[in-house]
Amino acid sequence: MKRTPFATVIVLAAATLAAPAFARDDGPRFAQDRLDALVAQHEEASRHIAQPSAPAEHAQSNTPHHGAS
DSSP: OOOOHHHHHHHHHHHHHHHHHHOOOOHHHHHHHHHHHHHHHHHHHHHHHHSOOHHHHHHHHTSOOOOOO
């Protein structure tokens, strides 16, 4: 299949114009903000895991224990 020069020009122009849409250079400030957000999320998750939830404890304490009689 022979390529036409017009199609080649169209493909090259589209690739050149689309490249900036995919390039993302937010710099080190964006990276630091993202890292801070992830650290805060991790701390919150750690606190949540360390503290047992009250409804779960309440449900466990109110569960009737049926033994073999």
